Amino acid sequence: MSERHVSIIGAGATGIAAFIALVRHRACKKIVLIDAYEPGVGQVYANQHPEVLCNTSVELMSLLPPEYNDLLHYLQKQRNVNCTSVSFISRKMIGEYIRQRYHDYLNLAHNYGITVDFIKGSGKCIKRQSNGDYQIYTDNGRKVITNDVIVCTGYGNPKILKAFRPYQNSSHFFSSPYPENLMQQHIRPGSDVLIIGTKLSAIDAALVLCRHGCRVKLTSPSGELPAVRSALVYRSIPASLLYKLRVTNFTEHNFIPNIRKCFLQMLADTSETPVKKQFSFASDVIQRLGEEAELARSNQTEWQFVIVGLVEIINNMFLSLPFTYKELLKKEIKKTERYIGAMPLQNAEKLLNYASEGLFSCEKLNHLAVWKTHSGWIINGLQEGESTFETVICAMGYDYPSNIVTKNSFILSEASGSLVPPHRLSSELQLPFTHSSNPEHIWLAGISTHVTVPLVNALFIAVRQVNQIAQTIRQL
Numbered sequence: 001m002s003e004r005h006v007s008i009i010g011a012g013a014t015g016i017a018a019f020i021a022l023v024r025h026r027a028c029k030k031i032v033l034i035d036a037y038e039p040g041v042g043q044v045y046a047n048q049h050p051e052v053l054c055n056t057s058v059e060l061m062s063l064l065p066p067e068y069n070d071l072l073h074y075l076q077k078q079r080n081v082n083c084t085s086v087s088f089i090s091r092k093m094i095g096e097y098i099r100q101r102y103h104d105y106l107n108l109a110h111n112y113g114i115t116v117d118f119i120k121g122s123g124k125c126i127k128r129q130s131n132g133d134y135q136i137y138t139d140n141g142r143k144v145i146t147n148d149v150i151v152c153t154g155y156g157n158p159k160i161l162k163a164f165r166p167y168q169n170s171s172h173f174f175s176s177p178y179p180e181n182l183m184q185q186h187i188r189p190g191s192d193v194l195i196i197g198t199k200l201s202a203i204d205a206a207l208v209l210c211r212h213g214c215r216v217k218l219t220s221p222s223g224e225l226p227a228v229r230s231a232l233v234y235r236s237i238p239a240s241l242l243y244k245l246r247v248t249n250f251t252e253h254n255f256i257p258n259i260r261k262c263f264l265q266m267l268a269d270t271s272e273t274p275v276k277k278q279f280s281f282a283s284d285v286i287q288r289l290g291e292e293a294e295l296a297r298s299n300q301t302e303w304q305f306v307i308v309g310l311v312e313i314i315n316n317m318f319l320s321l322p323f324t325y326k327e328l329l330k331k332e333i334k335k336t337e338r339y340i341g342a343m344p345l346q347n348a349e350k351l352l353n354y355a356s357e358g359l360f361s362c363e364k365l366n367h368l369a370v371w372k373t374h375s376g377w378i379i380n381g382l383q384e385g386e387s388t389f390e391t392v393i394c395a396m397g398y399d400y401p402s403n404i405v406t407k408n409s410f411i412l413s414e415a416s417g418s419l420v421p422p423h424r425l426s427s428e429l430q431l432p433f434t435h436s437s438n439p440e441h442i443w444l445a446g447i448s449t450h451v452t453v454p455l456v457n458a459l460f461i462a463v464r465q466v467n468q469i470a471q472t473i474r475q476l
C-alpha cells in the first residue's frame, strides 16, 4: 500500500464512491473527507419522499464496479425490497445504500490500516506548497496538508429564471423543489402551483404536489417533457458499430457532429423493433406522454438500450476534441437530451393519471411577465393569457460550481477578480494550474468534470471516474 495522504472534498455520492475506490484499491495510507454535511448525505440522494425516483436502473447505481449487482444484493438481501436490476427505485434508498457502504468501507479501511478522518466544513482553497504537497483551507479555519486531492463537490446553486430573481426570498416562491418535504409542508393542498421547468426535477415536484392534492402546471420555453423509458442499463454496443460511427461522423477533417443521426444509426443496427415504431411524434404533450408510456410498457422503447453506449461515445469523443468543436457538439447533444434524460415509466403513469383528474398539465412558456400579489402570483405568457397561481417553484436544474484556477491554487465556488475558471482537465481528469500544462495532483470527479465531459449527470459516470483516479493514485 502506498504511503500517500489523499483528501476528498465533498462527501456526497461521488465523494463516497471515491472513498470506497481508494479503500478497495488500497491506494493510500490516509484519507481525509471534507464536507459541511455528514458523509453520504449529499444533495441528490438526500430525498425522503417515496415519489422521488432515480431515472437510472438499479444496475447503474452500484458503487462497486465491476460488481454491478452490489446494489441489487443490498436491496434484496439486506432490505427485502422486491426489485430487479432494471427497476427504478427511490433516491432515498440510494442514499441509504451509500451510507451503508460508507460504513462498511470505513470498517474495511480500519482492517487495512488506512487512517480515515472526517472534517466538518467547506473546502475553500487548495494551494500548492513548495515541496509539491497541497494545503486545503476550510471555511471554519481548518488546514489539511495532503499529497493528492479529489474534488467531488457536485452542482452549484439552483438556476432561477430572471423574472423571479427579485422574489427569491418571497413567500409562495421556491427556488428549488428540494428538500421536497419542506416544499410540501409550505404548500396548501388544493392550491394552484406553477412549476418552471419540464425536466426531471420539475416532474419530481409535480408528483409530490399532485399527490398532496395540488393542481400543478409545468412550463418551459420548449414545453416538452422528457421521453419515457422502462429501464436504463448497460448494454454493450458492438465494436464494429462504434468504429463505423466514429470514422463516418466524427473525423476532424469532415466534422459533422450529428448525434441524432448517430443515435438512430446505432438503433437501426441493434434493435428488433423498427426505429420509427419506437417513438411518438404526437404534438400534444399529454398525448405524447401517453403514447410514449405505452411504447415503454410494451417493450418497444429499444432506444433505451443504446443510451449508455451513446453517452460513453460522446464523453470519450469530447476528451480529445478541440475546444471550438465542443460547443458545436453540446448543441447537437441537446437534440437527444429528452431520451438521455428520460423519465421512469412509473412516473409517466402517475402523471397521466393526474392529468386525467385535471391535476397535471404542461405547456410552453412565451415572454413571461410576473406580478406578485399578497396571495400569490399573476403570470402572463401561458396559453390562456393572464393566470393566477398561489405558488411558483423554479425547477430548472442547477448551475455548475464557479471554481477558479490561479497559478498555484484552486479556489472553490468563488467568482471574483481576474481569476480564470477551469476550462481544461487532462484526460485523467487532473487539473493544471494557469501558465502550466503540467497536471497537478488535483483530480476533479463527477459534476465538476463538465468542462471536458459533457454528459456527467449520472452516478455511473462519476463512479467510473473515481475508480480510475484511485488506480492512478495507487500507482504513484
Ligand SMILES: Cc1cc2nc3c(=O)[nH]c(=O)nc-3n(C[C@H](O)[C@H](O)[C@H](O)COP(=O)(O)OP(=O)(O)OC[C@H]3O[C@@H](n4cnc5c(N)ncnc54)[C@H](O)[C@@H]3O)c2cc1C
Pocket: 009, 010, 011, 012, 013, 014, 015, 034, 035, 036, 037, 041, 042, 043, 044, 045, 053, 054, 055, 056, 121, 122, 123, 124, 152, 153, 154, 155, 200, 201, 398, 412, 413, 446, 447, 456, 457, 458, 459, 460, 462
Ligand atoms: C435532482 C437530481 C436528480 C438526479 N438523479 C439521478 C439519478 O436518478 N441517477 C443518476 O445516476 N444520477 C442522477 N443525478 C446526477 C447526480 O448528479 C449524480 O448521481 C452525482 O453523482 C451526485 O453526487 P455528487 O456527490 O456528485 O453530488 P451531491 O450529491 O450534490 O454532493 C456534493 C457534496 O459536496 C459537498 N460540497 C459542495 N461544495 C463543497 C465544498 N466547497 N467543500 C466541501 N464539500 C462541499 C456538498 O455538501 C455535498 O455533500 C441527479 C442529479 C440531480 C441534481
